[in-house]
Amino acid sequence: MINKEKHITRRGYTLCFLSKLQDSLRRRDVYVTGSNRWGDPRARLLQGADWQANRIKVYRSLGHPTDPQEAIKSLxxxxxxxxxxxxxxxxxxEAVELDVSGPKPRLTISPLASLDEPDSLKRLSKMISDLLPPVDLTELLLEINAHTGFADEFFHASEASARVDDLPVSISAVLMAEACNIGLEPLIRSNVPALTRHRLNWTKANYLRAETITSANARLVDFQATLPLAQIWGGGEVASADGMRFVTPVRTINAGPNRKYFGNNRGITWYNFVSDQYSGFHGIVIPGTLRDSIFVLEGLLEQETGLNQPKL
Incomplete structure (x- = not known):
């Protein structure tokens, strides 16, 4: 950054500044005004008179006392x-050992031994499998739509009221093509108006967006929460979050480098939130391998389902 004449070079100073700015953004020491990902999360909180007017309601909805010292004392x-x-x-x-031989103490926890599946569980698995009829995946989507109406959440990008005949059929086909990564070609049927090449391309271009997929998923999660079986699994108040890393085959601003996971390529982390009712209620694309704890609060607060603020 400093040349032979002991002057600061513009190029070196610029690169140093950008490197430190990137580190500060990741540590949340610096915020970008108006940005959803890099903005100050405190700016979205209620302030002043708005907070005072809603303070008691917020405390009650979260189950917290109005006195912060009382809450801190309880915790x-x-x-x-x-x-x-x-x-x-x-x-x-005996499963826990504390190793103090190194420069720092290290806690070692022995993994649990695997258990053999009992015969009763094997019989139950076979019984459940026999109850599931062989069905085409697209037909399954249409049946689920008949129960939940999730296809109604997909609306036209510029004409919200625009609807065509058998739109759920077209939406189910496009969703199948995207989910299975097979493209539209295997699903095109020239003799079926809802499955022609033009209809499927038109549906994909005008109805399949992040906001419509999010709304449709929220409807599915809310419907599942009403099922007796899902209520046996849990009440929707507890959730888990985990990330899966993928190498991105194309150049995109959403990807980041990490030689350990992506080699010489770039990749993303798909951070998925799952409730104790086994429903995926939110997902976030994280560039590269940024610290996932940064995105936990975003996932819990921005999810659009009716789950009662699940705890991780």
């Missing part, structure tokens, strides 16, 4: 209790 007691429970069991737990 402190819970943390202290958990620490004492773990410490009391640590010496007797």
């Amino acid at each position: 402190g007691h819970q943390l202290d209790s958990r620490y004492r429970q773990v410490a009391a069991r640590l010496c007797e737990n």
Whole structure:
């Protein structure tokens, strides 16, 4: 950055500035005004009179006391209790070892031994499989739409009221082509108006967007939450989040480098949120391998389903 004359070079200073700016953005030390991903999340919070008018309602909806010191005291007691429970069991737990031979202590937890499937579980699996009839995936989508009406969430990009005959058939075909990554060609039927090449291309261009897919998924999640079987699994108040990494075959601003996972290529992390009712209620594309904890709050707050603010 400094030349032989001990002057700061413009090129070196620019590269250094951009590198530090990138690090600061990732650490959330610097925010970009108006940006959804890099903006200050505190700017979206209620402020001033709006917060005072809705404060009690927000506290009650989240189950928190109005006095912050009371909440901190309760959390402190819970943390202290958990620490004492773990410490009391640590010496007797043979699956946990504390290695102090290195420069820093290292905790080692032995993996759980795999259990053989009992015969009763094998019989149950076969019984359930026999109950599932062989059905074409596109027919399955149409049947699910008949129960949930998720295809109604797909509306025209410029003419919201524009509808055509058998639009759910076209939408199901386009969704199948995108989900299976097979393209539209295998689904084209020139003798079926809803499956002609022109209709499928028109449907994909005007109806398949991130906002419509998100709305359709929210309707599916809300419908599943009403099923008795899903309510046995859970109440929709607990969720898990995990990321899957993919190499991107094309150049895109949504990809990032990481030699460990992507080699010399660039890739993304698909961060998926799943409720305790086994429904995927939100997903975020993360460039490269940015720290996923940055996006946890975004996923919980921006999901559009009727789930009651699930906890991770």
